[in-house]
Amino acid sequence: MRVPIVEMENVWFSFNGIPVLKEANLTVHRGDFLALLGPNGSGKTTLLKLMLGLLKPARGTVHVFGQPPSEAANRIGYVPQDVGINKSFPVTVLDVVLMGRLRHGRNWSRYPPGDRIAAQKALERMEMWEYRNRRIGDLSGGQRQRVFIARALVTEPELLLLDEPTASVDLKGQTDLYVLLKELNETVTIVVVSHDLNVLSSYVKCVACVNQRVFFHDTAEITEEMLEMMAYHCPVELIAHGLPHRVLRKHEDF
Amino acid sequence: MLEALQFEFMRNALLAGLFASIACGAIGTLIVVNRLVFLSGGIAHAAYGGIGLAFFFGLSYTLGTLGFSLLVAMIMAAVTLKVKHRSDTIIGVLWAVGMALGVILLDLTPGYNVDLMSYLFGSILTVPTSDLWLMVVLNGVILFVVSSFYNGLLAMSYDEEFAQLRGVPVRLLHYVQLAMVALCVVMIIRVVGLILVIALLTIAPYIAEKYSGSLRGMMLLSALLNVFFTTVGLWISYAFNLTSGATIIMVAATCFFISLFVERLRPKPYALTSEP
Numbered sequence: 001m002r003v004p005i006v007e008m009e010n011v012w013f014s015f016n017g018i019p020v021l022k023e024a025n026l027t028v029h030r031g032d033f034l035a036l037l038g039p040n041g042s043g044k045t046t047l048l049k050l051m052l053g054l055l056k057p058a059r060g061t062v063h064v065f066g067q068p069p070s071e072a073a074n075r076i077g078y079v080p081q082d083v084g085i086n087k088s089f090p091v092t093v094l095d096v097v098l099m100g101r102l103r104h105g106r107n108w109s110r111y112p113p114g115d116r117i118a119a120q121k122a123l124e125r126m127e128m129w130e131y132r133n134r135r136i137g138d139l140s141g142g143q144r145q146r147v148f149i150a151r152a153l154v155t156e157p158e159l160l161l162l163d164e165p166t167a168s169v170d171l172k173g174q175t176d177l178y179v180l181l182k183e184l185n186e187t188v189t190i191v192v193v194s195h196d197l198n199v200l201s202s203y204v205k206c207v208a209c210v211n212q213r214v215f216f217h218d219t220a221e222i223t224e225e226m227l228e229m230m231a232y233h234c235p236v237e238l239i240a241h242g243l244p245h246r247v248l249r250k251h252e253d254f
Numbered sequence: 255m256l257e258a259l260q261f262e263f264m265r266n267a268l269l270a271g272l273f274a275s276i277a278c279g280a281i282g283t284l285i286v287v288n289r290l291v292f293l294s295g296g297i298a299h300a301a302y303g304g305i306g307l308a309f310f311f312g313l314s315y316t317l318g319t320l321g322f323s324l325l326v327a328m329i330m331a332a333v334t335l336k337v338k339h340r341s342d343t344i345i346g347v348l349w350a351v352g353m354a355l356g357v358i359l360l361d362l363t364p365g366y367n368v369d370l371m372s373y374l375f376g377s378i379l380t381v382p383t384s385d386l387w388l389m390v391v392l393n394g395v396i397l398f399v400v401s402s403f404y405n406g407l408l409a410m411s412y413d414e415e416f417a418q419l420r421g422v423p424v425r426l427l428h429y430v431q432l433a434m435v436a437l438c439v440v441m442i443i444r445v446v447g448l449i450l451v452i453a454l455l456t457i458a459p460y461i462a463e464k465y466s467g468s469l470r471g472m473m474l475l476s477a478l479l480n481v482f483f484t485t486v487g488l489w490i491s492y493a494f495n496l497t498s499g500a501t502i503i504m505v506a507a508t509c510f511f512i513s514l515f516v517e518r519l520r521p522k523p524y525a526l527t528s529e530p
Contacts, residue, residue, distance in 0.1 A: 054415055073419045080415065089287060089412055090466040099409040104421035108406045135467060155420070 003030040005159055005189055006051055008214075011060035013046055020046045024060070024214040028159075033185045033203065036193045038210035044193040045081065047210060048161050051191070052078055064159070074103070077157030077188075079148045081164050087137035093147050094132040097123055100154035122150040126180075141168025145177075153184075160184065162192045178203040258492050263379050267498070270381040271484030273389040274445045274454070279477025280400050281438040282455035283462070283469060284431055287411045291456055293330055293432070296345040298439045298451040300326040300352025305373055306359030316388060319440045326352060327436035331429045376447035376499030378488070385444060392437050399434060400473070403427060408469050445484065446499035454480060457506040461513040483509065 006028035013021040020043045028034055036044045049055040050062050053069030064072040077100075100122075101107055101115040123129040126146040136144060145165055152160060162181075166174040181190055182203050192204070209215040258264045285294050301323045308318025326348060334341040360370075372380070400407065409417035410424050418424050442451045462475035487502030494501075 052419060054418065074421065076419070078416065078419055080413070086287075086412060088463060090463055090468055090472045091408065091412055092467055095408065095468060096412065099405070099412070099416060099420065102405060102409055102417070102420035102422055108422075109402050109404055111405070133467070151416070 004028070005030050005032075005065060006191070007061075007063045008047075008050065009061050011050060011057045011062060013043070013050065013055065013057050015046075019212060021050075021057075021214075022212045024210075024212075026208060026214050026216060028189060028191060030189055031185070032189050032191075033182070033205040034191045035204040035207045036191065036210050037207060042211045044210045045163055047214070048078075048163055048191070048193060051161060052076060074155070075158045077152030077155050077160040079145075079152045079160070079162040079165055081193075082141060082145055082148065082168055089137060091136055092133050093123070093128060093136055093139070094119060096136050096147055097151045097154055100151040118154050118156075119150075122154040123147075125153065126150040142170065142173045145169060149177075157188060160188050160190045162190070164193050166194060262383075263381075264488075264492070266381045266383060266386060267378045267488055268485065269386055270378055270389065270445055271488060271502070272481055273386070273393050274442050275480030275484055276477050277389075277393050277396050277438045277441055278454050278480050279458060279462075279475075280396055280473045281434055282459040282480075283473045283476050284400075284407065284411065285435065285455055286459040286463065287469065287472075288431070290431075290435065291452065292342060293334065293345055294435050294439065294455055295452050296330060296349040296352075297323055297327050297432070297436055298443070298448045299349045301436075301439055301443060301448055302356035302373065303352035303354075303359070304356070304440075306356035306363075309363045310359040316385075316440070319443065320437070322352075323436035323440050324433060327432040328429060331432040335425060335428060372447070373443060374447045374449045375497060376443070376445050376450065376502075378445045378484075378498045378502075381444055389441055389444075392441050396434050396437060399430060403430065404470070407431070411469070446502055450499050450503045453503045453506055454483070457510045458483065461509065464513070464517065479509070480506075 004027050006026065008024060008026045011021055011024040012019070013024075024043070024047065026047070036047060038044050046055060050057055051064055051069055053062075053064075053071075053073055062069055065075055069076075097119040098111050098115060101111055101118060107115065120129060120132075123132060126149055128143065128146050128150060131139065131143065131147075136147065139147065145168065149162070149165065152162075160181075166177055169177060181192065184190065185205075207217045209217070259268075285291055301319050303326070304319035304322025305315065307313065307322055308315050311318070330341075330345055330348060333344045337344065369377075406417065406422045406427055409420065409422055410427050414424055438455070439448070439451055442454055446454055458476040458479035459472060461479060462472045466472035466475055483506040484502050487505040488498055490496065490505065491498040491501035
């Protein structure tokens with residue numbers, strides 16, 4: 001039984017008059033591990049923000065758990081892209097993770113002990129507990145990314161959205177991260193925006209290629225036809241990755 | 255200095271400096287981390303319109319300035335939310351209009367020669383006891399609001415989108431924050447004047463940010479630094495017969511440049527002490 005969690009129908013979105021998404025259709029089912037691929041500026045982040053209700057579509061409908069996204073927001077975990085803003089902000093790792101325990105009209109003054117335990121568990125899972133009293137800006141990009149994932153996990157989400165979580169992580173870190181996401185995927189539905197075709201292919205269940213429109217491939221593996229189709233729809237992505245057949249050969253060896 | 259304490263005006267001045275320091279520590283921290291410095295400057299200068307209104311209509315200084323500053327702050331809050339990309343221009347316009355309104359209303363006020371300088375550069379030596387009580391109340395309001403919304407304010411300041419997703423009313427808090435800036439500004443105009451408000455709101459948080467592990471710590475350290483600036487500034491102005499507001503700012507500025515110099519010697523003091 002495949003239960004749809006995210007339903008986007010004929011979604012249009014433009015920013016300052018420039019179209020970002022055109023008649024985009026996408027359905028994410030419970031238990032999916034979906035990767036969104038596409039060149040820079042193709043609308044991947046916009047797609048995530050529409051699912052979160054941070055942006056409103058110009059046309060079309062978005063439903064998450066059958067509700068408007070803004071009402072479903074407390075069931076979604078979100079890991080934003082780390083663009084290194086606010087690096088000098090005086091906040092510790094633990095306090096950043098605790099932000100995930102904020103609720104409508106609750107915890108505004110102080111967090112109850114249960115929330116601290118939840119934050120500890122999330123940090124331990126991400127192997128970042130020992131850094132709990134460090135300032136967030138003093139961590140490396142990869143460490144900061146793990147803290148943001150812990151902050152998303154501590155919300156106990158049913159749907160986890162990650163925006164380029166491996167952008168500032170080395171190759172081993174990337175593999176570790178996808179192993180962890182695969183483990184999480186046993187209970188949580190995951191949508192990840194990424195460039196890393198190599199790592200992705202062995203972990204995700206399906207792929208959607210975004211380039212103003214959304215092309216969905218309901219395949220557990222990246223096939224040759226898919227790569228050709230993606231080469232057609234998102235040529236920049238593949239050029240950025242070098243030789244497409246190298247990606248394929250690696251995959252066949254697997 | 256000690257013999258100066260026998261004068262009531264000097265005791266009041268020290269207390270006024272203390273109360274202003276507490277509010278400036280908390281609000282200045284929010285201003286610095288949310289990059290609201292220019293906006294706060296706008297509110298502070300537009301407050302002059304409130305002074306003009308108060309004199310023209312014969313209202314009390316506090317009522318006129320407080321009401322007008324709150325009004326301007328709310329307009330600016332709405333503007334920054336609605337037209338983000340041109341908000342700085344509109345803030346600049348309100349800044350100038352507020353001051354011009356104040357000057358013209360004072361021109362039109364019959365037979366009254368207001369000492370402009372005391373509002374531009376502060377008149378900490380003439381703070382009456384009734385104003386001290388008002389400052390206590392305003393401080394109480396500010397501290398109550400900051401502590402009851404602390405986690406929401408922290409989340410919003412650090413990552414507004416994430417805070418919004420967690421159900422933090424970021425728009426409401428934006429208005430609340432600027433209303434508190436207005437309260438704070440009215441209070442500090444008494445101490446250093448509206449021209450120098452920005453220095454007291456920003457210098458201490460700027461220094462404190464480097465040595466604080468949390469927003470709360472930054473507020474506390476900023477407040478302590480401001481107490482130091484106002485007390486030492488007052489003492490120097492008393493000893494050398496200088497304008498107190500300007501002297502307080504010069505003390506703060508000296509510390510600001512020393513902190514820049516120390517920073518060059520030790521690039522990241524926090525990182526060095528917290529290596530695991």
